Every structure is written in C-alpha cells, then in structure tokens.
Amino acid sequence: MSTNDIIKPENLIYTKSKILNDVPMHYCPGCSHGLIHKLIAEVVEEMDIQEETIGVAPVGCAVFAYKYLDFDFQEAAHGRAPAVATAIKRLMPNKYVITYQGDGDMAAIGTAETIHACNRGENIVMIFVNNGIYGMTGGQMAPTTLEGMKTATCPFGRDTSINGYPLNITDLLVKLEGTRYVTRQSVHTAAAVRKAKKAIRKGFENSMEGKGTSVIEIVSTCSSGWKMTPDQSNKWMVENMFPAYPLGDLKNEE
Amino acid sequence: MNEEIKLMKGNEAIAHAAIRCGCDGYFGYPITPQSEIMETLMEEQPWKTTGMVVLQAESEVAAVNMVYGGAGCGKRVMTSSSSPGMSLKMEGVSYIAGAELPCLLVNVMRGGPGLGTIQPSQADYFQAVKGGGHGDYKVITLAPASVQEMADFTKLGFELAFKYRNPAMILADGLIGQMMEKVILPPFTPRFTAEEISKISPWATYGKPASREPNVITSLELESKDMEARNLKFQAKYREIEEKEVLYEEMNCDDAEYILVAFGSSARVCQKAVETAREQGIKAGLIRPKTLWPFPTRLIESYANSAKVKGFMSVEMNAGQMVEDVQLAVNGKKKVAFFGRLGGIVPTPDEVVDAIKEKLF
Numbered sequence: 070m071s072t073n074d075i076i077k078p079e080n081l082i083y084t085k086s087k088i089l090n091d092v093p094m095h096y097c098p099g100c101s102h103g104l105i106h107k108l109i110a111e112v113v114e115e116m117d118i119q120e121e122t123i124g125v126a127p128v129g130c131a132v133f134a135y136k137y138l139d140f141d142f143q144e145a146a147h148g149r150a151p152a153v154a155t156a157i158k159r160l161m162p163n164k165y166v167i168t169y170q171g172d173g174d175m176a177a178i179g180t181a182e183t184i185h186a187c188n189r190g191e192n193i194v195m196i197f198v199n200n201g202i203y204g205m206t207g208g209q210m211a212p213t214t215l216e217g218m219k220t221a222t223c224p225f226g227r228d229t230s231i232n233g234y235p236l237n238i239t240d241l242l243v244k245l246e247g248t249r250y251v252t253r254q255s256v257h258t259a260a261a262v263r264k265a266k267k268a269i270r271k272g273f274e275n276s277m278e279g280k281g282t283s284v285i286e287i288v289s290t291c292s293s294g295w296k297m298t299p300d301q302s303n304k305w306m307v308e309n310m311f312p313a314y315p316l317g318d319l320k321n322e323e
Numbered sequence: 324m325n326e327e328i329k330l331m332k333g334n335e336a337i338a339h340a341a342i343r344c345g346c347d348g349y350f351g352y353p354i355t356p357q358s359e360i361m362e363t364l365m366e367e368q369p370w371k372t373t374g375m376v377v378l379q380a381e382s383e384v385a386a387v388n389m390v391y392g393g394a395g396c397g398k399r400v401m402t403s404s405s406s407p408g409m410s411l412k413m414e415g416v417s418y419i420a421g422a423e424l425p426c427l428l429v430n431v432m433r434g435g436p437g438l439g440t441i442q443p444s445q446a447d448y449f450q451a452v453k454g455g456g457h458g459d460y461k462v463i464t465l466a467p468a469s470v471q472e473m474a475d476f477t478k479l480g481f482e483l484a485f486k487y488r489n490p491a492m493i494l495a496d497g498l499i500g501q502m503m504e505k506v507i508l509p510p511f512t513p514r515f516t517a518e519e520i521s522k523i524s525p526w527a528t529y530g531k532p533a534s535r536e537p538n539v540i541t542s543l544e545l546e547s548k549d550m551e552a553r554n555l556k557f558q559a560k561y562r563e564i565e566e567k568e569v570l571y572e573e574m575n576c577d578d579a580e581y582i583l584v585a586f587g588s589s590a591r592v593c594q595k596a597v598e599t600a601r602e603q604g605i606k607a608g609l610i611r612p613k614t615l616w617p618f619p620t621r622l623i624e625s626y627a628n629s630a631k632v633k634g635f636m637s638v639e640m641n642a643g644q645m646v647e648d649v650q651l652a653v654n655g656k657k658k659v660a661f662f663g664r665l666g667g668i669v670p671t672p673d674e675v676v677d678a679i680k681e682k683l684f
Binding site: 145 | 347348350376378380381382384385386388389390391392393395396398400414415418422528529530531532533537538539540541542543
C-alpha cells in the first residue's frame with residue numbers, strides 16, 4: 070500500500086479546523102487555552118456559522134484569542150466582556166455572540182457584569198476558563214485560587230482568614246433565572262475534550278433559541294503559573310481542582 | 324415648513340432627538356440630574372417604532388462597555404450620565420477612543436468632587452476636554468447652552484463621531500438638562516441598514532463574510548513601535564478636528580474692550596451680563612465656545628491681537644478650568660481674569676459685571 074492509497078478523503082480521521090488560524094499560539098506548553106480555542110473553532114466550522122459569530126475576548130492570557138480564531142472579534146476591557154456581548158447580541162439578535170473569559174475576568178473584576186448579564190438572560194455563550202490563577206500577569210491569586218494554593222500574591226498559600234474563600238461563581242450563576250445551561254467541563258483527557266465540545270456546541274445552539282444564557286466553565290491547567298510540568302498539572306487538577314469544582318451539568322433547561 | 328415647536332426639558336430633548344437621529348441603542352444608569360433621558364426613552368418605547376434598543380445597565384461601567392460593544396458593530400449608540408457616573412465611565416471612554424469607535428456620550432454635570440451636589444456645575448471641563456481616562460486621547464466636546472442645542476448637538480454629535488471614528492460628548496449641566504424651553508426636534512433619519520453599516524463602517528464586527536479578513540475591535544498593541552504609530556495616527560486625526568470642527572458664537576465682540584468667554588449655562592448668564600455692562604457704558608462682548616474641544620483658540624488669539632481689547636474674563640461654574648485654555652490662546656498678550664461660582668451655584672449677571680470692574684479695570 071502506497072502513501073497515495075492512504076491519503077484519501079474517506080481515510081481522513083482528523084484535520085485542523087479552518088476557523089483556527091495557521092499561526093503559532095503564544096500559550097505555554099500544557100496550557101488548556103489552545104485546546105479550548107480548537108473546540109470553539111470546530112463548533113463554528115461544523116455549524117457553518119463563521120459569518121454569524123462575533124467573539125468577545127477578555128483581558129488575561131486569552132487576550133489575543135482573536136489572533137487564533139477566524140471570525141469577527143471585539144477585545145473588551147478587563148471583566149467587561151458580558152456587557153460588551155450584551156450590546157452586540159441585543160443590536161444583532163441573529164448573530165452568535167460568545168465571550169471567552171478567565172477567572173479574574175469572570176469572577177473578580179467582572180463579577181457584576183457576569184451576574185447581571187446572566188440575570189438578564191442574555192442569549193450569549195460564556196466560556197469560562199478556570200485555572201485558579203492569573204496567568205497573564207505572572208501567577209497571582211485568582212478568585213478561584215484554592216485554599217492553601219500558592220501564588221505570587223499568596224506565596225504561603227491562600228489563607229481564607231486573609232484572602233477569603235475560593236469563589237465558585239458558576240454555582241452562583243445556576244441560581245439565576247436568566248441562565249439556561251450551566252455546565253462545568255475539562256479538556257484533560259480525550260473523553261473530556263469530546264464532552265466539552267458537545268457542551269460548547271449546545272451553548273451555541275441555545276443562544277439562537279432566546280431562552281437565556283449558556284455558561285460553560287472549563288476547569289483548566291496553568292503549568293507556568295502552577296510551576297508544574299503539563300503532566301503534573303493534569304494530575305494536580307484532577308486531585309485538587311475537581312473536588313472544589315466538580316464536573317458535570319449544573320443546570321440544563323430544555 | 325411643518326416644523327413643530329415643542330416645549331420640553333433639555334434632557335427630554337436629547338431622548339427625542341436620539342430616536343429621530345436613527346440611534347440604534349441607548350445604555351444608561353440612573354443618576355440625577357439626567358435621569359429624564361432614559362425615562363423619556365422608556366416612555367417612548369422606540370423599540371416598537373424604529374427598533375432602537377434601550378437598556379438600563381447594572382452600572383455606568385457596564386453601560387459604557389455596552390456602548391463599546393454596540394459601537395464596535397458600527398451601530399449609532401449612546402450613553403448618558405452625570406458627573407460621578409461619568410468618572411466611572413472613563414475607563415470605557417479611553418477604550419472607545421483607543422479602538423476608534425464612534426459614539427455619543429452625554430454628561431449633564433452636577434457639582435463635585437465626590438458625591439457633591441445635584442445642582443448644576445461645569446466642573447467636569449477638564450475631565451471632558453483634557454482626557455479623563457488614561458492615555459493620549461481626545462473626545463469631541465459639545466457645550467449646549469439651550470434646550471434647542473441639546474437636540475441639535477445630539478444629531479451633530481453622532482455625525483462628528485462617525486466622521487472621525489471618535490467619541491463625541493455633549494457636556495451640559497443640570498440647568499440645561501432640567502430647564503424647559505421651546506425646541507424644534509431634528510427630522511427623522513432611519514437607522515443604518517446592515518448594508519449601510521458594511522459601507523459606512525467596513526471595520527465593524529457585523530460578522531465576517533468569506534470575502535474579507537476578520538474585523539477586530541481592540542486598543543491593544545504590545546509592540547511599542549506599533550503603539551506609537553497608532554498614537555501618531557490619533558494625533559493626526561485630532562489635529563484635523565482642531566482645524567475643521569471648531570464652533571462658537573460671538574456676541575458684541577466687534578467693538579468690545581472686555582471679552583467674556585463662557586459656555587453652557589454660564590454663557591446664558593453672560594449674555595445678560597453683556598447687556599447690563601453696555602447699559603453702564605462698559606464695552607463688553609461674549610465668546611461662547613460651542614465646541615470645548617476643539618477649542619476656539621485662534622478666534623481668541625485674534626482678539627488678543629486686537630488693539631481695542633483690554634482683557635478677557637472666563638466665567639465658569641467651577642474653580643477655573645476653561646480659563647487655562649483662554650490663557651493659552653491669549654498667551655500673555657492681554658490680561659486674563661476668571662470669575663466662577665462653585666458647588667452648584669449659578670452666577671448672576673450682576674456678579675459678572677461687578678467682576679469685570681473688579682478684575683479687568
């Protein structure tokens with residue numbers, strides 16, 4: 070069997086999404102962002118909605134999401150993506166509007182915007198990448214940093230008597246009437262990647278039905294910020310992050 | 324002419340004018356003395372007629388970022404607030420200027436600093452014309468002195484914003500916002516169609532067709548070289564605006580020896596003060612900038628070069644802000660005085676005439 074016998078469309082089992090630009094990513098080895106970008110790209114391509122999708126990028130490691138994803142994008146101020154997305158969706162209801170936010174963006178500086186966009190039931194998709202640390206600025210404490218977890222601004226571990234408790238914003242969002250679909254996923258195994266992609270697709274589909282906000286949290290790793298190898302990071306996430314942020318659908322209204 | 328004359332508050336005039344100007348979206352948060360703008364819009368329910376979106380946001384911060392989102396889509400969008408709320412909006416205004424987005428901002432000023440007072444003031448002049456937020460940027464600043472100009476400048480603000488891809492601001496005060504006068508509203512202009520947006524604002528994020536690269540709305544450039552180039556482009560635009568868009572009104576300046584410079588409510592007071600001064604044999608005149616940025620620097624400079632003119636006095640409802648721009652224009656050639664009342668007090672014409680005698684004679 071020659072190479073040409075193998076390279077045939079019917080034998081194709083994997084290819085890079087056309088929506089994912091052919092440029093080197095700035096993300097660190099082991100970072101979850103690249104995979105999550107890939108899943109969004111695949112969903113947009115499979116649903117054939119490149120022309121109908123407007124992304125809103127955060128401040129944080131994913132600030133350059135627009136360099137990697139091939140559709141129109143707005144770069145929001147830190148924490149303001151849900152407000153920016155609100156206006157885009159209200160003014161262009163026929164478009165798919167997606168925010169992509171980290172934990173600082175979603176659950177610290179942008180808490181008000183997050184809660185109120187969800188409470189109004191804005192028909193947007195919010196991708197929430199929770200790695201418990203501020204990666205972009207060099208590994209400082211995030212609202213979702215676990216108790217005892219060391220960061221640059223809690224070098225002896227998060228002390229709840231000083232820093233308060235990890236903020237489980239996704240659990241809060243479940244309680245709001247405006248949210249329709251709230252789920253917590255991860256991308257650390259092939260099975261998890263498949264489930265996360267299904268969740269993202271469901272969020273996109275929901276957003277055209279006018280029934281409320283879809284929030285997809287993806288519990289993620291930050292090897293650089295956690296000061297671990299990618300492999301260690303995945304193990305640490307399973308052992309420490311998952312008990313605090315358990316995976317699965319938290320709210321799924323038809 | 325079928326122009327209908329109506330009687331209404333300045334704030335209401337802005338709301339009605341916005342609907343008539345084809346505004347696509349208003350995003351705001353209540354604060355005295357400008358809440359009638361959103362109240363009027365909610366009463367009018369323009370989403371049932373023109374399709375305009377009106378949304379009460381959770382904060383001024385959210386409202387201005389909604390404006391960012393809407394403006395980034397090439398839509399005609401606006402927000403309004405009063406002084407403490409405008410401080411909150413400044414983050415967004417800097418981003419809007421940095422991303423070169425057209426929009427209309429309205430500040431119906433009240434006395435500050437802090438929570439201050441709900442009475443009228445002009446103490447946000449510096450915030451409006453010198454920046455307010457971080458970075459080197461400029462906001463086209465229109466200063467209405469009547470209810471009619473509240474309506475006219477709503478239209479003009481949108482036009483200038485789109486002409487230059489730059490935020491424009493109506494800098495009014497609580498007096499202009501709250502007082503009722505007769506007004507002729509602008510004629511109805513339809514909202515932009517999707518096709519018009521792709522022509523007028525080809526940079527906007529209205530969805531990427533296969534035929535073009537993605538449009539990205541951002542103020543971020545990590546490379547210093549690129550960021551400097553971006554800034555130089557802004558500065559060139561600002562110089563063009565300063566060249567072409569200065570607006571002002573003159574009153575009795577031809578033979579004037581003493582020229583008052585005042586905007587908004589202060590200018591209304593100064594109109595009467597000029598009349599009173601002339602009755603007393605004092606040759607007074609008034610320059611009323613309608614645009615605070617760009618400022619009528621050359622006009623003031625030309626009067627400073629005139630042998631007839633003995634001095635200028637800036638009259639403001641603040642501790643002396645615009646007077647600095649008057650001084651820069653006069654550049655030491657003539658005396659420049661200042662008279663102001665603070666904390667929400669509107670000066671009287673007699674006080675202004677007395678100040679001319681005290682400070683310029």
